[in-house]
Amino acid sequence: xxxxxxxxxxxxxxxxxxxxxxxxxxxxxxxxxxxxxxxxxxxxxxxxxxxxxxxxxxxxxxxxxxxxxxxxxxxxxxxxxxxxxxxxxxxxxxxxxxxxxxxxxxxxxxxxxxxxxxxxxxxxxxxxxxxxxxxxxxxxxxxxxxxxxxxxxxxxxxxxxxxxxxxxxxxxxxxxxxxxxxxxxxxxxxxxxxxxxxxxxxxxxxxxxxxxxxxxxxxxxxxxxxxxxxxxxxxxxxxxxxxxxxxxxxxxxxxxxxxxxxxxxxxxxxxxxxxxxxxxxxxxxxxxxxxxxxxxxxxxxxxxxxxxxxxxxxxxxxxxxxxxxxxxxxxxxxxxxxxxxxxxxxxxxxxxxxxxxxxxxxxxxxxxxxxxxxxxxxxxxxxxxxxxxxxxxxxxxxxx
Amino acid sequence: xxxxxxxxxxxxxxxxxxxxxxxxxxxxxxxxxxxxxxxxxxxxxxxxxxxxxxxxxxxxxxxxxxxxxxxxxxxxxxxxxxxxxxxxxxxxxxxxxxxxxxxxxxxxxxxxxxxxxxxxxxxxxxxxxxxxxxxxxxxxxxxxxxxxxxxxxxxxxxxxxxxxxxxxxxxxxxxxxxxxxxxxxxxxxxxxxxxxxxxxxxxxxxxxxxxxxxxxxxxxxxxxxxxxxxxxxxxxxxxxxxxxxxxxxxxxxxxxxxxxxxxxxxxxxxxxxxxxxxxxxxxxxxxxxxxxxxxxxxxxxxxxxxxxxxxxxxxxxxxxxxxxxxxxxxxxxxxxxxxxxxxxxxxxxxxxxxxxxxxxxxxxxxxxxxxxxxxxxxxxxxxxxxxxxxxxxxxxxxxx
Numbered sequence: 001x002x003x004x005x006x007x008x009x010x011x012x013x014x015x016x017x018x019x020x021x022x023x024x025x026x027x028x029x030x031x032x033x034x035x036x037x038x039x040x041x042x043x044x045x046x047x048x049x050x051x052x053x054x055x056x057x058x059x060x061x062x063x064x065x066x067x068x069x070x071x072x073x074x075x076x077x078x079x080x081x082x083x084x085x086x087x088x089x090x091x092x093x094x095x096x097x098x099x100x101x102x103x104x105x106x107x108x109x110x111x112x113x114x115x116x117x118x119x120x121x122x123x124x125x126x127x128x129x130x131x132x133x134x135x136x137x138x139x140x141x142x143x144x145x146x147x148x149x150x151x152x153x154x155x156x157x158x159x160x161x162x163x164x165x166x167x168x169x170x171x172x173x174x175x176x177x178x179x180x181x182x183x184x185x186x187x188x189x190x191x192x193x194x195x196x197x198x199x200x201x202x203x204x205x206x207x208x209x210x211x212x213x214x215x216x217x218x219x220x221x222x223x224x225x226x227x228x229x230x231x232x233x234x235x236x237x238x239x240x241x242x243x244x245x246x247x248x249x250x251x252x253x254x255x256x257x258x259x260x261x262x263x264x265x266x267x268x269x270x271x272x273x274x275x276x277x278x279x280x281x282x283x284x285x286x287x288x289x290x291x292x293x294x295x296x297x298x299x300x301x302x303x304x305x306x307x308x309x310x311x312x313x314x315x316x317x318x319x320x321x322x323x324x325x326x327x328x329x330x331x332x333x334x335x336x337x338x339x340x341x342x343x344x345x346x347x348x349x350x351x352x353x354x355x356x357x358x359x360x361x362x363x364x365x366x367x368x369x370x371x372x373x374x375x376x377x378x379x380x381x382x383x384x385x386x387x388x389x390x391x392x393x394x395x396x397x398x399x400x
Numbered sequence: 401x402x403x404x405x406x407x408x409x410x411x412x413x414x415x416x417x418x419x420x421x422x423x424x425x426x427x428x429x430x431x432x433x434x435x436x437x438x439x440x441x442x443x444x445x446x447x448x449x450x451x452x453x454x455x456x457x458x459x460x461x462x463x464x465x466x467x468x469x470x471x472x473x474x475x476x477x478x479x480x481x482x483x484x485x486x487x488x489x490x491x492x493x494x495x496x497x498x499x500x501x502x503x504x505x506x507x508x509x510x511x512x513x514x515x516x517x518x519x520x521x522x523x524x525x526x527x528x529x530x531x532x533x534x535x536x537x538x539x540x541x542x543x544x545x546x547x548x549x550x551x552x553x554x555x556x557x558x559x560x561x562x563x564x565x566x567x568x569x570x571x572x573x574x575x576x577x578x579x580x581x582x583x584x585x586x587x588x589x590x591x592x593x594x595x596x597x598x599x600x601x602x603x604x605x606x607x608x609x610x611x612x613x614x615x616x617x618x619x620x621x622x623x624x625x626x627x628x629x630x631x632x633x634x635x636x637x638x639x640x641x642x643x644x645x646x647x648x649x650x651x652x653x654x655x656x657x658x659x660x661x662x663x664x665x666x667x668x669x670x671x672x673x674x675x676x677x678x679x680x681x682x683x684x685x686x687x688x689x690x691x692x693x694x695x696x697x698x699x700x701x702x703x704x705x706x707x708x709x710x711x712x713x714x715x716x717x718x719x720x721x722x723x724x725x726x727x728x729x730x731x732x733x734x735x736x737x738x739x740x741x742x743x744x745x746x747x748x749x750x751x752x753x754x755x756x757x758x759x760x761x762x763x764x765x766x767x768x769x770x771x772x773x774x775x776x777x778x779x780x781x782x783x784x785x786x787x788x789x790x791x792x793x794x795x796x797x798x799x800x
Contacts, residue, residue, distance in 0.1 A: 006606055008431040010422025011617055014414055017436070021410025031408040032443070034436040036417070043432070107588070151778075206411055217411055266673075266694075272680025273666075273673035276694045280672025283747050283780055291700035293693055294666075294676045300691035300733055333700055347683050380683050 001047055003063035003072050004148055007036040015150050016061050023157060025219075027165060028174045029057060039063050044075035048143075056141055056169070059161075062148030064130035066109045073115060076145065080135075082118040089124050090114040090131040097129060120145075123160050128152035134164065142168050175204075176223040180216045180233050182240040183249055183393040187214055193236045201225050212389035213249065214240075242396055249392045250278050256399050257288035257336075264395075265333035266292035267304065267325035269316065269342040270359060275388045290333045295325065304328050315354060317343045319371040322360035330364045337398065338364035339391055343374075345383045359387040363394050370394070401447055403463035403472050404548055407436040415550050416461050423557060425619075427565060428574045429457060439463050444475035448543075456541055456569070459561075462548030464530035466509045473515060476545065480535075482518040489524050490514040490531040497529060520545070523560050528552040534564065542568050575604075576623040580616045580633055582640040583649055583793040587614055593636045601625050612789035613649065614640075642796055649792045650678050656799050657688035664795075665733035666692035667704065667725035669716065669742040670759060675788045690733045695725065704728050715754060717743045719771040722760035730764045737798065738764035739791055743774075745783045759787045763794050770794070 006012045017034050024031050032055065037047045044063070051058045063072030077084050091106075091114040098106050116122050116133040123132035123146070130147040137143055144161055146153045166172060182190065187209040199205070203220035216233070220226050234241065242252045257264060266276050276292035279285055295301040298316055302308050306324045314320045322340045330338025343359030350356035357376040362369055372394060376386040406412045417434050424431050432455065437447045444463070451458045463472030477484050491506075491514040498506050516522050516533040523532035523546070530547040537543055544561055546553045566572060582590065587609040599605070603620035616633070620626050634641065642652045657664060666676050676692035679685055695701040698716055702708050706724045714720045722740045730738025743759030750756035757776040762769055772794060776786040 006608065007417075008421050008434055009425040009606070009617075010418040010420065010431075011606055011608055012610075013418045017407075018410040018413045021408050023410070025409040031410075032438060034408055036434040038432060206406055206409070208406065208411055210412075217409075271677070272685070272689075273676025273692055273694070274680070276673025277671070277677045277784075280674075280694070280696065280745075281781055281784070285672070286696060286749075289672075290697040291694045292673055292696075294673070294680070294691045296680065296686060296692075297690040297733070303732070332703070333697070345680075349686075381681055384677075384681070 001044075001051055001058060001060045002034070002036045002148070003039060003044060003060065004036070005038050005069070007062070008038055016148065016153055019150070019154060020059055020061070020157070023162070024057075024059075026174060026177065027162070028172045039069040039071055041071050041075045041078060044072060045079045048076070048079055052137055052141065052143065057165070058141070058143045060143065060145045061153055064113060064132075064145070064147045066107070066113055066129070070112075072145065073117065076120075077117040080117060080119055084115040085118050086111075087114045087116060087122045087124070087131050090122060093124060093126055094129050123156060123164075125152055125156060126159075127155040132156055132160070175219040175221070176226040178216075178218040178220075178226050178230055178233075179245055180218075180230075180237075180241055181243045181245075181247065181249070182214045182216075182237060183212065183242055183389070183396065185214060185237070185240040190214055190216070190237065190240075194232075195236075198229070198232055198236075201228065203229065212386050212393070242400070249389070249396060251282055253392060253396055253399065254279075254282045254285060254288065256396075258284065260399070262336040262399065263288050263290055263334075264337045264339070265290050265329045265335040266339045267295055267329035267341075268292065268339075269295050269301070269321075269325070270345040271341050271384045271387050271391075272296060272345075274384050275339065275341065275391055278388055278392070290335050293329060301325070304332070317354050317358055317360065319360050319362070319373060322362040323364075323369050323371050326362035326364035327369050336366060337395065338362075338369075339395060340364070341387055341391055343383070343387060345380045345387075347380055357383050359383065359390075361387065361391045361394060363391075363398050365398055370398075401444075401451055401458060401460045402434070402436045402548070403439060403444060403460065404436070405439050405469065407462070408438055416548065416553055419550070419554060420459055420461070420557070423562070424457075424459075426574060426577070427562070428572045439469040439471055441471050441475045441478060444472060445479045448476070448479055452537055452541065452543065457565070458541070458543045460543065460545045461553055464513060464532075464545070464547045466507070466513055466529070470512075472545065473517065476520075477517040480517060480519055484515040485518050486511075487514045487516060487522045487524070487531050490522060493524060493526055494529050523556060523564075525552060525556060526559075527555040532556055532560070575619040575621070576626040578616075578618040578620075578626050578630055578633075579645055580618075580630075580637075580641055581643045581645075581647070581649070582614045582616075582637060583612065583642055583789070583796065585614060585637070585640040590614055590616070590637065590640075594632075595636075598629070598632055598636075601628065603629065612786055612793070642800070649789070649796060651682055653792060653796055653799065654679075654682045654685060654688065656796075658684065660799070662736035662799065663688050663690055663734075664737045664739070665690050665729045665735040666739045667695055667729035667741075668692065668739075669695050669701070669721075669725070670745040671741050671784045671787050671791075672696060672745075674784050675739065675741065675791055678788055678792070690735050693729060701725070704732070717754050717758055717760065719760050719762075719773060722762040723764070723769050723771050726762035726764035727769050736766060737795065738762075738769075739795060740764070741787055741791055743783070743787060745780045745787075747780055757783050759783065759790075761787065761791045761794060763791075763798050765798055770798075 063070045113130040120133035120135040132146045134144040206217040273294045325340025326338040340362040346356030359374045362371040376383045463470045513530040520533035520535040532546045534544040606617040673694045725740025726738040740762040746756030762771040776783045
């Protein structure tokens with residue numbers, strides 16, 4: 001149960017619901033419902049009553065802040081007819097937080113955040129201000145209440161809630177799980193390759209196409225079934241599988257380059273630094289990534305040693321310029337591999353011969369350079385994102 | 401009501417709930433509830449019954465796909481005790497879609513996606529496969545059912561649902577709204593500057609701190625109140641307000657640079673292309689953005705004319721190197737402004753003197769260059785993101 005007017009109005013994205021769903025599923029829970037509820041005592045009480053009556057575990061987040069609209073703790077204390085009591089320990093954390101991050105004393109209204117219902121057990125929040133808490137209900141039920149700030153909720157889940165759930169629900173058995181990640185194949189093509197035979201055993205199957213990649217998530221009752229499914233997947237889809245588990249394509253590439261002691265440089269035009277930022281999000285990227293150039297303006301392309309005449313003759317969005325970007329950046333930065341991307345991200349700048357979405361991607365390796373032509377569908381950011389994913393896919397194919 | 405096991409398991413992020421919440425609020429609806437529900441006929445019927453009994457409008461999304469777990473249309477037809485009927489128009493769209501995007505005929509199981517409950521009116525989906533539909537219920541109530549693929553849902557909302565809502569709910573009056581976006585100030589500081597007087601009129605107030613920025617969203621009954629609030633906000637917070645409305649800081653910068661015919665180049669180290677990609681996400685960035693360099697490896701910094709001796713003496717993460725990055729890239733790419741960023745994004749690479757999170761940001765303008773030192777808190781991506789937002793803020797302060 002995620003609480004907050006901002007969730008209903010769509011002012012913020014509900015990442016907590018996804019985070020909690022994923023963590024709980026992984027721990028072996030079957031998540032049967034999620035709701036967002038306004039900052040309103042009767043509405044919260046009604047939803048809580050519904051959720052408590054039909055679940056072994058209810059996790060509540062949000063509405064624990066200092067402003068008058070934050071009423072989650074009041075709603076819970078009124079539902080259970082118990083007063084709110086003050087946590088000295090949390091207040092000391094709040095004081096420490098204010099000493100560290102601000103030069104002011106703790107404001108009066110913030111004291112509120114150290115209160116919890118008398119029938120609950122406090123969960124000290126060392127990552128922020130608002131106290132969390134949990135309580136038992138009914139016959140073995142557990143309700144856990146956490147602050148809505150995603151970073152605090154996540155940190156508290158890792159440090160406190162995970163261990164608490166394992167203690168409380170003794171028979172909790174994480175379901176055997178298999179995550180398979182693929183690039184360069186579409187969802188219907190995956191389904192076709194798998195065929196009907198794949199589904200003979202009982203298991204829980206999810207396939208998620210996302211921006212040029214496809215992942216499959218399976219949960220089964222036994223690890224024997226998981227092993228069997230993994231063998232089948234490998235047999236049918238090995239050419240497209242880049243990872244078993246949660247590793248992203250960029251992380252997979254990082255691992256391969258690190259292991260082989262190879263290096264990478266990038267020259268991008270229409271993707272404007274997006275590929276470079278994808279690569280450098282990964283901790284340890286400095287082991288294999290030397291640098292990149294965003295040659296947005298043609299004068300910058302020329303300064304990279306791409307002849308003006310070539311750009312004029314073939315156009316900035318051409319296979320020749322893509323290849324020159326990849327080959328030149330590889331040479332300039334003295335790396336094993338170079339990637340060049342050029343194209344028309346739109347919304348303007350397209351023509352009949354070179355429409356918006358046209359992108360050339362080149363991979364330069366020690367002894368050869370390849371160029372791939374694509375026509376991507378979508379708005380500017382979609383074209384940029386798809387080009388970046390395709391470039392990662394080609395690099396992976398080159399180095400795998 | 402968003403339907404799908406993948407939402408409860410946290411395999412995908414529920415962006416539809418945010419999109420719909422934001423659109424409906426904007427149209428003048430008060431969104432009182434949101435829930436995610438598994439792909440299960442009894443569960444969907446139960447939730448639908450609850451939602452239909454307490455709302456004038458229910459929007460349902462998801463569970464209209466071709467696989468056996470997609471049961472939304474079956475759940476609705478069983479709830480209203482009506483059969484499913486076939487839409488020839490949608491099937492023609494499906495055939496056209498397959499002709500365009502695939503070389504196969506329409507698979508048997510996909511036919512299912514052209515069906516709708518007999519008491520509903522079809523909403524033809526020209527952006528994908530699955531038919532949407534709507535129906536009246538109770539005393540003036542409206543239920544709308546849309547596919548779960550975000551792009552299709554959004555396109556159908558724009559093209560069909562928005563107009564339908566305006567036709568059906570004649571008295572719908574978008575509430576006067578004010579969005580104010582600020583940089584360089586924290587949420588508590590905003591609240592303190594506003595003081596209690598600000599809240600004397602009745603209105604609906606939301607404040608959203610997000611990664612170094614703060615936005616305020618207000619809804620009031622009259623545009624007089626909104627005007628008064630805007631005056632007060634401007635008086636108290638003018639130094640921090642970069643936009644009234646939904647414009648992002650990057651867009652605001654783009655507008656100013658375009659209007660003044662100024663140009664920009666970037667040299668980044670620890671942010672690895674993230675600032676450059678932020679800038680080039682904006683359509684029309686080519687009018688003011690010439691290019692960037694990600695100087696990740698020190699050899700690349702040297703190739704930018706930053707002396708090896710300087711890097712060795714002061715360290716790559718130093719105010720001198722930040723300034724040299726900004727000044728040199730400005731000169732090399734021949735632009736009005738240059739930005740240089742260098743620091744330690746972590747998780748490794750920090751020391752006692754130069755800890756993880758230390759970032760120097762420099763802005764080079766025609767006659768001067770400034771350098772700002774920061775110690776950002778958080779993981780690698782948080783440090784990178786915060787550094788990028790601070791750099792945008794300093795650039796905006798320079799050019800505003």
